[in-house]
Amino acid sequence: xxxxxxxxxxxxxxxxxxxxxxxxxxxxxxxxxxxxxxxxxxxxxxxxxxxxxxxxxxxxxxxxxxxxxxxxxxxxxxxxxxxxxxxxxxxxxxxxxxxxxxxxxxxxxxxxxxxxxxxxxxxxxxxxxxxxxxxxxxxxxxxxxxxxxxxxxxxxxxxxxxxxxxxxxxxxxxxxxxxxxxxxxxxxxxxxxxxxxxxxxxxxxxxxxxxxxxxxxxxxxxxxxxxxxxxxxxxxxxxxxxxxxxxxxxxxxxxxxxxxxxxxxxxxxxxxxxxxxxxxxxxxxxxxxxxxxxxxxxxxxxxxxxxxxxxxxxxxxxxxxxxxxxxxxxxxxxxxxxxxxxxxxxxxxxxxxxxxxxxxxxxxxxxxxxxxxxxxxxxxxxxxxxxxxxxxxxxxxxxxxxxxxxxxxxxxxxxxxxxxxxxxxxxxxxxxxxxxxxxxxxxxxxxxxxxxxxxxxxxxxxxxxxxxxxxxxxxxxxxxxxxxxxxxxxxxxxxxxxxxxxxxxxxxxxxxxxxxxxxxxxxxxxxxxxxxxxxxxxxxxxxxxxxxxxxxxxxxxxxxxxxxxxxxxxxxxxxxxxxxxxxxxxxxxxxxxxxxxxxxxxxx
Amino acid sequence: xxxxxxxxxxxxxxxxxxxxxxxxxxxxxxxxxxxxxxxxxxxxxxxxxxxxxxxxxxxxxxxxxxxxxxxxxxxxxxxxxxxxxxxxxxxxxxxxxxxxxxxxxxxxxxxxxxxxxxxxxxxxxxxxxxxxxxxxxxxxxxxxxxxxxxxxxxxxxxxxxxxxxxxxxxxxxxxxxxxxxxxxxxxxxxxxxxxxxxxxxxxxxxxxxxxxxxxxxxxxxxxxxxxxxxxxxxxxxxxxxxxxxxxxxxxxxxxxxxxxxxxxxxxxxxxxx
Numbered sequence: 075x076x077x078x079x080x081x082x083x084x085x086x087x088x089x090x091x092x093x094x095x096x097x098x099x100x101x102x103x104x105x106x107x108x109x110x111x112x113x114x115x116x117x118x119x120x121x122x123x124x125x126x127x128x129x130x131x132x133x134x135x136x137x138x139x140x141x142x143x144x145x146x147x148x149x150x151x152x153x154x155x156x157x158x159x160x161x162x163x164x165x166x167x168x169x170x171x172x173x174x175x176x177x178x179x180x181x182x183x184x185x186x187x188x189x190x191x192x193x194x195x196x197x198x199x200x201x202x203x204x205x206x207x208x209x210x211x212x213x214x215x216x217x218x219x220x221x222x223x224x225x226x227x228x229x230x231x232x233x234x235x236x237x238x239x240x241x242x243x244x245x246x247x248x249x250x251x252x253x254x255x256x257x258x259x260x261x262x263x264x265x266x267x268x269x270x271x272x273x274x275x276x277x278x279x280x281x282x283x284x285x286x287x288x289x290x291x292x293x294x295x296x297x298x299x300x301x302x303x304x305x306x307x308x309x310x311x312x313x314x315x316x317x318x319x320x321x322x323x324x325x326x327x328x329x330x331x332x333x334x335x336x337x338x339x340x341x342x343x344x345x346x347x348x349x350x351x352x353x354x355x356x357x358x359x360x361x362x363x364x365x366x367x368x369x370x371x372x373x374x375x376x377x378x379x380x381x382x383x384x385x386x387x388x389x390x391x392x393x394x395x396x397x398x399x400x401x402x403x404x405x406x407x408x409x410x411x412x413x414x415x416x417x418x419x420x421x422x423x424x425x426x427x428x429x430x431x432x433x434x435x436x437x438x439x440x441x442x443x444x445x446x447x448x449x450x451x452x453x454x455x456x457x458x459x460x461x462x463x464x465x466x467x468x469x470x471x472x473x474x475x476x477x478x479x480x481x482x483x484x485x486x487x488x489x490x491x492x493x494x495x496x497x498x499x500x501x502x503x504x505x506x507x508x509x510x511x512x513x514x515x516x517x518x519x520x521x522x523x524x525x526x527x528x529x530x531x532x533x534x535x536x537x538x539x540x541x542x543x544x545x546x547x548x549x550x551x552x553x554x555x556x557x558x559x560x561x562x563x564x565x566x567x568x569x570x571x572x573x574x575x576x577x578x579x580x581x582x583x584x585x586x587x588x589x590x591x592x593x594x595x596x597x598x599x600x601x602x603x604x605x606x607x608x609x610x611x612x613x614x615x616x617x618x619x620x621x622x623x624x625x626x627x628x629x630x631x632x633x634x635x636x637x638x639x640x641x642x643x644x645x646x647x648x649x650x651x652x653x654x655x656x657x658x659x660x661x662x663x664x665x666x667x668x669x670x671x672x673x674x675x676x677x678x
Numbered sequence: 679x680x681x682x683x684x685x686x687x688x689x690x691x692x693x694x695x696x697x698x699x700x701x702x703x704x705x706x707x708x709x710x711x712x713x714x715x716x717x718x719x720x721x722x723x724x725x726x727x728x729x730x731x732x733x734x735x736x737x738x739x740x741x742x743x744x745x746x747x748x749x750x751x752x753x754x755x756x757x758x759x760x761x762x763x764x765x766x767x768x769x770x771x772x773x774x775x776x777x778x779x780x781x782x783x784x785x786x787x788x789x790x791x792x793x794x795x796x797x798x799x800x801x802x803x804x805x806x807x808x809x810x811x812x813x814x815x816x817x818x819x820x821x822x823x824x825x826x827x828x829x830x831x832x833x834x835x836x837x838x839x840x841x842x843x844x845x846x847x848x849x850x851x852x853x854x855x856x857x858x859x860x861x862x863x864x865x866x867x868x869x870x871x872x873x874x875x876x877x878x879x880x881x882x883x884x885x886x887x888x889x890x891x892x893x894x895x896x897x898x899x900x901x902x903x904x905x906x907x908x909x910x911x912x913x914x915x916x917x918x919x920x921x922x923x924x925x926x927x928x929x930x931x932x933x934x935x936x937x938x939x940x941x942x943x944x945x946x947x948x949x950x951x
Contacts, residue, residue: 277888281875286889326682371798372739375749380742381707388701577689584693603711608804612711619709626701630694637690 117614118197125197126616127628132193134594134632135639136186138312138587140264141305142640143183144257145313146176147227149347151250158243166238168340169250172317173231178647180227182639184220198614201605207284208292209267216263223256258306265301266293271606272597273297273369278609296369300362301597307358310351312586318344319583320644322576325569335569341579342407346483348582349400353476353546357539366600373607377600385596385622387438390468392589394432397475399578399585401428404482406575412564414489427478434471437462469535470520473542477512480546487553491560501556508545515541587636591629599625712737712806721829723816730817733810740814743798750799751792753818764823777826780815808832865938867946874931882950890927891917898951906944909935 120128150172157166195202206213230249237246273296278287321341328334367374376382405421408414437459484505493501519534526534601607603617611617712733717725734740743750753763760766767776771790774782783790787799802811809832816827864870871877879890886892896905907914912927935943 275888277886282879282889286879323686326686327679370800371796372800375742375798376709376739380739381709383742384704384707387704388697391700392697577685580686580689581693584690585697588694588697599709602709617711621706621708622704623702623706626698630698633694634690 116200118199120193120197124616125193125614129190129193129197130628131632131635132186132190134591134629135636136183136190137594138590138632138636139179139183139186139640140261141309141312141590142316143176143180144261144306145309145311146172146317147250147254147257148310149313150176151247151254153343154247154250158247164339168343170231170234171340173227173234174647175317175320175644177227177231178643179640180224182643198605201610204284204606204610205267205270208270208287208289211289212263212266212293216260219256219260219263223253223260226253226256261305261309262298262302263293265305266295266298268597269298269301270295272366272373272601274606274609280609280611282609297362297365300358300365304355304358304362307351307355308590311348311355312590314344314347314349314351315579315583315586316344316640318348318579320344322579323641323644324648325571325576326573331569338568338571341576345400345403345579345582348586349396349479349483352396352400353479356472356476357543360535360539370607373600376602377596381619381621382596382599384438385592387436388622388626389589389592389596390432390436392585392592394428394436394475395585396582396589397428397479398425398432399581401425401479401482403575403578403582404486406572406578408486408489409572410567410570411486411489412567413491414485417485417489420485424478424482428475431471431475431478434462435468435475437467439464464524466520466523466531466534469523469538470516473516473538474513476542477509477516477545480549481509484549484553487557490563490566491557492563493556493560495556495558498556501552505549505552508549512541512545584633584637587633588629591632592625595625595629709739710737712810714807717809717813717829717832719829721832723825723828726813726816726827727820727825728817729810730813730815730820733806733814734817738802738806738810738814750795753821762822764819764821764825767819767823776819776823777815777831780818781811784811784814865936865942867942870935870939870943871946874935879927891920893947893950895951897948900948902944902948905947906940909940909943 117125119125123131150169153165153169153172157163157169226249230246230253233246233249237243270292275287275291275295318341321337321344325334325337325341328337363374363377366377378386401424408417438456439459439462495501516538519538523531523534599619602619603612604610605612717729740753744753751757751763755762757763757766763780764776767779771779779790783799784802787801788797791797791799802814806814812827812832816825819825819827864873871882876882877886880886881888881892882894884894900908904915910929910932912929931940
C-alpha cells in the first residue's frame with residue numbers, strides 16, 4: 075500500500091514537472107512566442123477577477139509552494155546529518171518525514187508554475203515575448219536543472235531505507251546536498267528573471283530592443299544576489315513555520331501519547347528553525363533595501379517613503395505578531411521542562427520589552443501625505459509621533475526584540491540543566507555581561523542617533539546589529555561548552571503541552587504566509603506602472619498599482635488557497651504515514667525524547 | 679476532532695481577517711499612472727496649473743520627497759526662509775528666469791541639486807511627457823509666485839519638440855520613421871544626438887548605453903565617409919564584436935535628418951578622438 079501510494083505521488087509530481095517542462099520548452103521558442111503575440115494584442119484577460127489578479131495569484135501561489143519545497147530540504151539534510159553523526163535515529167526519521175511532506179508539495183509547485191506560465195503567455199504576451207528573447211538560454215538551463223532536481227528528490231526519498239547504513243548512507247546524504255544545490259540553482263535562475271524586471275542594466279531603455287540585451291548582464295542585475303540571499307533565508311523560515319503548523323495539527327489530532335510526544339518535538343524543531351532564521355532575515359532585508367536604493371533612489375523612496383510607506387507599518391505589526399507568538403510558544407513550552415519554573419518571573423519583563431518594541435516599530439513617521447494632511451499635522455511630520463517613529467528608535471526596538479527572543483531560547487535551553495564545569499558561574503556572568511553590553515550599545519546609538527545628521531545616523535545601525543550578532547554567537551558558544559556533561563533536572567515531558575501553544579504555531583504559519591504575500595506585493599509594486607522598470611511600460615487597464623486594502627484582499631485569498639491546498643496535500647500524505655509513525659513510536663519508546671536539537675542533554 | 683478542526687479554522691480565518699482589516703483601515707494610497715494630457719492648442723495657464731497640481735500630488739510622485747522637506751527641498755511651504763518655490767525660483771540661477779530654471783531642474787535635475795540634499799531626483803522626462811512637465815512647471819511657479827507658462831511654451835503639443843525654453847528633445851525616444859527633421863531642424867550636433875536617441879546604444883564622452891560601439895574616439899580610427907555611411911546605412915559595416923546586434927540601429931536616418939544635420943553630426947563624430 076505504501077509503495078503504491080508513493081508511486082502515485084511520484085507520478086503526480088512527474089506529470090506536473092512534465093507540464094512545466096513542455097510549457098517552458100515550447101514557450102522558450104521565440105517564433106512560437108511571437109505567434110502568441112500577434113501585432114495589436116498586448117494583453118489578454120481573465121474572467122471575473124481580471125488578468126492582473128490571475129497572474130498575481132498564480133505567481134504568489136507558485137512562490138509559496140516553491141519556498142516550502144526549497145526551504146525544507148535545507149533542514150532535512152541538516153537533520154539527517156545530526157542523525158548520522160550524532161547517532162540519534164529519531165533525527166533521521168524526522169528528516170524523512172520532512173522529505174515526505176516535500177515530495178507531496180513538489181507536484182503542486184510544478185503545477186502552479188505551469189499555471190503561471192500559461193497565465194503570462196496569455197495575459198501578458200508582449201511582456202512574455204520580451205523576456206523570452208532575453209532569457210531563452212536560461213529557460214533551457216532551468217528546465218534541465220528542474221529535471222535533475224526532480225529525480226534527485228525521488229532518489230533521495232525513495233532510497234532512504236535502501237541506503238540507510240555504511241557508505242551508502244553517506245551517498246544518500248550527498249543526494250540531499252545535491253538536491254539543495256539543484257533547487258538553489260533553479261531559484262537563482264527564476265530570481266534573475268524577476269530581479270531583471272526591477273533593475274535592468276543601466277543604459278537599457280524603452281528604445282532598446284530585447285535582442286540587443288546581453289543575457290548574462292540581464293541575469294547579473296543589481297538586485298539579483300540580494301534577492302537570492304533574502305529568499306534562501308526566507309525559504310528556511312517559511313518551511314520551518316509550515317512544518318511547525320503541520321506538527322501542531324498532528325499534535326492536536328493525535329490519539330496516543332507517543333504520537334503527541336513526537337509531534338510536540340517536531341513542532342518545537344519547526345518553530346526553532348523558523349524563529350532562528352527569522353532573527354537573521356532582517357539583515358538580508360536591509361541588504362536588499364540598500365541595493366534597491368543604490369540602483370535607483372526613486373525606487374527606494376517609492377518603497378519606503380512613497381505610496382508604499384504605510385505597508386511597512388503593517389509589516390512591523392506582522393513581525394511583532396511573529397516575535398510575540400514565537401516567544402509565547404517557548405514560554406508555554408517551558409512548563410513541560412523541569413527546572414524552568416525558576417525563569418518564569420522573567421517572562422513578564424521579556425513580554426514588556428517585546429510589546430514596547432512592537433509599538434515603537436509600528437509607529438508611523440515618514441508617510442506620504444496630501445497638502446491637507448500636512449496642514450492638519452502642522453508640518454511634514456506628526457508633532458508627537460514624528461519624534462518617536464524615526465529609524466533610530468525603530469532600529470533600537472528591533473534589536474532589543476531580537477535580543478529578547480534570543481534570551482527566551484537561551485532560557486529554554488538552560489531550563490533543565492545545571493552546568494557542572496568549574497567555570498559555570500563565570501560563564502554565566504560573561505553571558506549576562508554580553509547581554510548587558512549589547513543592550514547598552516543598542517540603546518546608546520539609538521539615543522545618540524537623535525543628535526546627528528541622517529547620513530551619520532544610518533551608519534549607527536551597523537554598530538547595533540554587530541553588537542547583537544556578536545552577543546548571539548559568543549553566548550551560544552559559551553552555552554554549548556558549558557552544557558557539556560551538564561546535570562539534568564529531568565527530561566522534557568514531550569507531549570505535555572497545552573493545546574493553546576499549538577494554536578500559536580498556526581498563527582506563526584499564517585502570519586509568515588501572509589507576510590510573504592505582503593512582501594511579494596512590495597517587491598513587485600515598487601515597479602509601479604512598469605512591467606520592467608523604465609524599460610517596458612504597463613499600458614494595460616491594470617497598470618495602476620493598487621492600494622494596500624485591495625492588495626490585502628488578494629494576499630488573503632492567496633494565503634487561504636495555499637493553506638487549503640497544503641492542508642489537503644498533507645492529509646493525503648497522512649493516509650500513508652502510519653508505517654513511519656510506527657517506526658517513530660518504536661524509537662520514541664527507546665529514546666523517550668530526551669531533548670530537542672538545541673538541547674545536548676541526553677535523555678534520562 | 680471536528681471541534682479541533684473548527685478551532686484551527688477559526689484561528690486561521692481570524693488571523694487573516696485581522697490583517698486584511700488592518701491593511702484596509704490605514705490610508706489607502708494608489709500609485710497612479712501618468713495620464714497623457716490633451717489640453718488643446720488654446721490651453722490656459724490656469725488649466726496648466728490645475729493639471730500640474732494633480733500630477734504633483736499623484737502620478738508625478740513628487741510628494742514622496744518634496745512634501746516632507748527632509749529628503750528634498752520643501753516646495754509647498756517655506757524653505758529656509760526663502761519662501762515657496764514660486765517665490766524663490768527666479769533667483770536660484772543667475773540669468774535664468776523661474777520658468778526656465780524649473781523646466782531644466784525637472785529634466786536635468788543633477789545640474790541643480792540644492793546644497794545639503796542628496797542627488798536623488800530622477801529625470802522627469804523619463805516618466806512624464808513634455809506637456810506634463812510644462813504643466814508641472816506652471817503649478818510650481820504658482821506656489822508663491824505667478825505662473826507664466828502658456829500654450830506657446832508647449833509648442834507642438836504632446837508629440838512635438840520641447841518648448842522654446844526647454845532643452846530640445848527632452849522626451850528622447852526613437853527617431854521618426856521618416857519625414858520631418860529631428861530636433862526641429864536644429865544643426866547643433868548634440869541636439870541631433872539626443873533627439874535621435876543615439877545615446878541609448880552608443881557611448882559618447884563617457885555617457886550612453888553599452889549596446890553599440892562606443893564613439894568616444896571614432897574620429898581617430900574612422901574617416902568621415904565611413905561615419906556618414908554608418909549613419910545612413912548601418913548594416914553596411916558591422917563593427918567587430920557587435921555582430922549579434924547588427925540590424926538594431928534603424929536605417930531611417932537618411933529620411934529623418936536634413937543634409938545639414940547629417941554633416942553636423944558627421945563633423946562632430948569625426949572630431950572625436
